[in-house]
Amino acid sequence: MFIMRILYGIVYFLVLIYEILKATVDVAARTLNGNVKPVIVEIETELTRPVSQTILANSITLTPGTLSIDLDSENRILKVAAIYPREREDIIPFEPYIKGMLE
Helix, strand or coil: CCCHHHHHHHHHHHHHHHHHHHHHHHHHHHHHHCCCEEEEEEEEECCHHHHHHHHHHHHHCCCCCCCEEECCCCEEEEEEEEECCCHHHHHHHHHHHHHHHHC
16 A cells, blocks of 8 residues: 555656646747636545645646635635636646545
């Protein structure tokens, strides 16, 4: 069990780095061509522990083009500002790894 949590942590870190790099290119391209349509979305998370939810919110903020605005820990809802409308899976692709690592 402990080794699986470590493996999830390593994969989470790699996915986070990949998503940061991918989002950096996307934000640069959208900035240059003016294709920016900011939105605020509410995302329900599967994570139940406050520490897991906080790591998810911080991971969203680290990714360029998205910003965590609010975290309702009891109802498991994140408010996220995004530079362009996206699907839930595109905003939080690292949620399963955080769940495997901490829950």
